[in-house]
Amino acid sequence: MTETLQANLISLEEKLNEIDSQISKFKQISADEGIKLNEVVEILERRKLQLLDELDAWQKTLIARHKDRPLACDYINGIFTNFTPMCGDRHIMDDHAIVAGMAYLEGRPVVIVAQDKGRTTEEKVLRNFGMPHPEGYRKALRVMKFAEKFNRPIITFIDTPGAYPGIEAEERGQALAIAENLREMSQLAVPIIAVVIGEGGSGGALALSIADRILMLKYSIYSVISPEGCASILFRDAGKAPLAAAALKLTADDLYGFAIIDQIINEPAGGSHRDPKSTIENVKAALISNLDDLCRVDKNELLNGRYKKFRNMGVFCSFDN
Amino acid sequence: MGWFSKLLVPDREKSKVPQGLWEKCPGCQRVIYKKDLEKNLWVCAQCGYHFKISARDRIDSLVEPGSFKEMNSNIGSLDPLEFTDTEKYCDRYKKARDKSKMNDACLTGTAMLGKNKAAIAVMDFFFMGGSMGAALGEKITLMTEFATENRLPLIIVSTSGGARMQEGIFSLMQMAKTSAALARHAKAGLMFISVLVDPTTGGVTASYSMLGDIIIAEPNALICFAGPRVIEQTIRQKLPEGFQRSEFLLKHGIIDMVVPRSEMHDKLEFILDFINSGERAVE
Ligand SMILES: [Zn+2]
Numbered sequence: 206m207t208e209t210l211q212a213n214l215i216s217l218e219e220k221l222n223e224i225d226s227q228i229s230k231f232k233q234i235s236a237d238e239g240i241k242l243n244e245v246v247e248i249l250e251r252r253k254l255q256l257l258d259e260l261d262a263w264q265k266t267l268i269a270r271h272k273d274r275p276l277a278c279d280y281i282n283g284i285f286t287n288f289t290p291m292c293g294d295r296h297i298m299d300d301h302a303i304v305a306g307m308a309y310l311e312g313r314p315v316v317i318v319a320q321d322k323g324r325t326t327e328e329k330v331l332r333n334f335g336m337p338h339p340e341g342y343r344k345a346l347r348v349m350k351f352a353e354k355f356n357r358p359i360i361t362f363i364d365t366p367g368a369y370p371g372i373e374a375e376e377r378g379q380a381l382a383i384a385e386n387l388r389e390m391s392q393l394a395v396p397i398i399a400v401v402i403g404e405g406g407s408g409g410a411l412a413l414s415i416a417d418r419i420l421m422l423k424y425s426i427y428s429v430i431s432p433e434g435c436a437s438i439l440f441r442d443a444g445k446a447p448l449a450a451a452a453l454k455l456t457a458d459d460l461y462g463f464a465i466i467d468q469i470i471n472e473p474a475g476g477s478h479r480d481p482k483s484t485i486e487n488v489k490a491a492l493i494s495n496l497d498d499l500c501r502v503d504k505n506e507l508l509n510g511r512y513k514k515f516r517n518m519g520v521f522c523s524f525d526n
Numbered sequence: 527m528g529w530f531s532k533l534l535v536p537d538r539e540k541s542k543v544p545q546g547l548w549e550k551c552p553g554c555q556r557v558i559y560k561k562d563l564e565k566n567l568w569v570c571a572q573c574g575y576h577f578k579i580s581a582r583d584r585i586d587s588l589v590e591p592g593s594f595k596e597m598n599s600n601i602g603s604l605d606p607l608e609f610t611d612t613e614k615y616c617d618r619y620k621k622a623r624d625k626s627k628m629n630d631a632c633l634t635g636t637a638m639l640g641k642n643k644a645a646i647a648v649m650d651f652f653f654m655g656g657s658m659g660a661a662l663g664e665k666i667t668l669m670t671e672f673a674t675e676n677r678l679p680l681i682i683v684s685t686s687g688g689a690r691m692q693e694g695i696f697s698l699m700q701m702a703k704t705s706a707a708l709a710r711h712a713k714a715g716l717m718f719i720s721v722l723v724d725p726t727t728g729g730v731t732a733s734y735s736m737l738g739d740i741i742i743a744e745p746n747a748l749i750c751f752a753g754p755r756v757i758e759q760t761i762r763q764k765l766p767e768g769f770q771r772s773e774f775l776l777k778h779g780i781i782d783m784v785v786p787r788s789e790m791h792d793k794l795e796f797i798l799d800f801i802n803s804g805e806r807a808v809e
Contacts, residue, residue, distance in 0.1 A: 368732075370752030370760050375770055376778045380731040380751035387705035388737055392713070407689075408701060408732045408751075415702055429689045429698040429729070434756075439611035439691060453694045454607050463606070465695050515706050516667065518699035519660030520606040524629050 214267040217256065221475050224253045257474050260424075263447035265456050266432055268424040269403050273478035275485065277304055277319035277362040280402060283485035284492065285310055285317065291348050293340075297377065300341030302333045302365070305348040310360070311493060316352035318345045318413055319362035322403070335404075336369035339382035342412050346386050349393055358396040358496055361413040366431065368409030383412040390415035391515070394508060396499035400470070400488060401425045401457075402477075417511050418495045419465070421457040422484070423472040427465075428455035465518060468495070551575050567787045576724060576744050576787055580626075581633045581650035584683060584723075588791050589637035589646065597636070598668050602629040603661040607694045615692035622654045630661040631686070634669040636678070639791065642798035645673035648683040651725075655687035658730050662690075663700025666734060670707040679717040679798055684735040688728020688753075701733035708737050717801050719794060722749050722772070722781070740797055741781040742790070743772035749781075 228249045235242040260268075268274070281288050285308035293299040305318045322335035337345075345361075352359045368379055390397065390413075399416035405427030421427060430438075432450035437443040460466045470484075470491050477484035499507065548557050553575025563570070567587050568577040579587070585594050602623070609615040623629060631653035637646050647669045649656045666682065673680040689697040711718060720738030722731075724747035732751050735741075743749060750770040758765060768774050775781045785793045 368751065370757045372757065372761065372763075372765070372769070375750055375752065375757070376774075378736070378778070378780050381736040381780060383732040383751070384701075384705060384734070384736040387702055387733055388709045388712070391702070391706035391709045407698060408729055411698055411701060412732075415706070427695060429694055430691050435691050441612065449611075452607065452609055452611065453691070455694065460695055463695065465699065512706055512710070515699060515702045518703055519663050519696050520604045520693075521659075521661040521664050522602050522604050523600045524602050525600070 262450040265424050266450050268476040269426045275481045277321040284489045294343035297340045301331045302337040303341040316357045316359050320365040335365040338374045339377045339379050342382035353393045361399045363401040363405050363410045364403035365406045365409045367406035383408050386412040394504050418467045420468045421466050422470050424476050426455045581648040584648050593638035595635045601661050603659045609692040626653045631656045634665045640795040645678045646681045649685045651685045656685045657690035659690035659693040660696045666704045667707045674711045681719045683721040684726045685723045686730035701729050704734045747772045
């Protein structure tokens with residue numbers, strides 16, 4: 206079933222590739238023969254953008270999960286210098302679904318906490334496909350408290366299908382670990398920026414996202430439940446995931462419209478995997494400008510602002526009865 | 527997180543016996559005279575099975591008679607996503623309101639336990655599976671803020687199938703909002719008692735429910751982050767007997783105590799007396 210649901214992304218990528226190869230063919234001819242083919246090239250570029258304008262929520266979901274999409278470690282390596290990992294929750298183990306440590310952002314010392322799904326099969330297993338256990342959330346919190354103690358801003362990268370649903374995870378308090386992160390992050394007296402780079406999977410993503418600024422890549426998603434999960438529960442049919450994806454309003458555009466996120470970071474046409482380098486540059490620029498803004502804010506103002514930000518999320522009414 | 531599944535159809539609906547005078551116990555399969563059950567706070571006298579009860583019945587069983595003063599009762603949810611699955615969310619929601627005579631899945635207010643005043647929020651599983659949307663999140667947050675401002679202890683009784691998926695990202699953000707309000711309540715040095723009843727799952731468990739200074743569960747309540755079905759599908763194994771039940775959580779150090787419904791009032795009163803008593807242990 207997943208294969209048929211994915212087929213439409215593959216056909217989209219084929220179309221994009223075809224247009225790209227046509228464009229380069231025309232450019233070649235134009236160069237070789239000295240003929241001006243600008244108009245043809247422009248038409249093709251426009252067609253490409255049209256194709257992308259029509260991307261629906263499900264196609265964006267597939268791009269957010271694309272196997273070649275840059276992962277947290279790609280951003281860490283591409284944006285920061287001297288990244289020095291910190292490991293372990295100091296109780297049970299080091300959860301590799303969470304990558305954390307110290308680094309410099311163009312000379313600014315920052316602390317990074319990230320979810321990484323892993324690229325190769327080995328990495329995926331090591332990182333549990335980006336699904337943290339409670340130890341991962343406790344490791345994250347330990348490192349974030351370290352950041353607060355030494356007055357270093359925190360940058361988190363969000364990319365997870367969700368917190369891991371397993372026997373040990375439940376035994377060791379998955380719900381508790383997430384809840385404690387929500388509570389503690391709301392009080393950390395240093396600037397926090399969260400960047401959703403792929404999948405923002407429910408509570409497992411929220412547990413690293415209580416931030417002063419929430420940024421999202423254009424083709425990333427952030428949702429209370431996966432489209433598949435929602436489809437099987439509410440639509441009674443997991444095959445209706447594309448419908449559920451649309452209904453959940455989980456794209457960056459949707460969330461920006463709801464004022465849940467602060468900024469959409471641009472991606473190259475068709476997704477960051479088609480040009481990781483430019484995406485990484487875009488993320489870097491967004492981080493620097495947001496960080497410099499936040500570092501100018503007084504601590505109390507920062508914490509009050511963060512409280513208000515989440516306090517105001519939610520649409521409700523008052524009945525007359 | 528928002529897994530709340532078909533298995534969570536309220537027991538009382540399922541086991542209705544035609545005349546309405548008798549109720550079948552899902553625990554021991556005995557048929558019980560309804561009046562007897564009511565007298566026993568909806569707990570089976572034979573096997574100790576705790577039936578699900580409404581928020582109003584729960585409040586009657588917990589606080590001093592007549593002391594509950596409801597607040598913010600008018601708050602209800604909207605439909606910001608204009609969500610439709612097999613049914614429109616706004617229709618589903620209206621039905622739940624009509625049936626329950628409540629505006630959303632919890633009641634909040636102040637009440638007395640013995641001589642202690644407390645802020646209290648009680649969830650109702652019969653209202654859309656106790657799912658957490660913006661109205662519920664707002665009511666819990668308002669009550670928490672009220673408790674902080676008035677230096678009151680806070681009691682929240684949770685029962686929930688998880689997030690209200692029909693409210694999408696707004697429902698997820700209620701976890702953040704309620705937890706941040708509790709952080710301020712805790713910082714003010716105030717007591718929060720979290721009471722968990724069957725079932726407490728998903729986003730509610732992974733936010734305020736787990737943040738109590740004291741966490742108490744009713745016997746044999748399902749308390750989890752991910753539901754048993756989701757876990758079974760993920761790991762493709764049968765789950766151990768008693769997994770994710772109150773006693774399991776007690777054994778694994780996640781909760782403080784398991785207290786039957788008949789003793790809950792006294793236990794809460796004891797804890798409030800303990801923190802409110804003027805005399806403190808001498809160094
Ligand atoms: Zn029984």
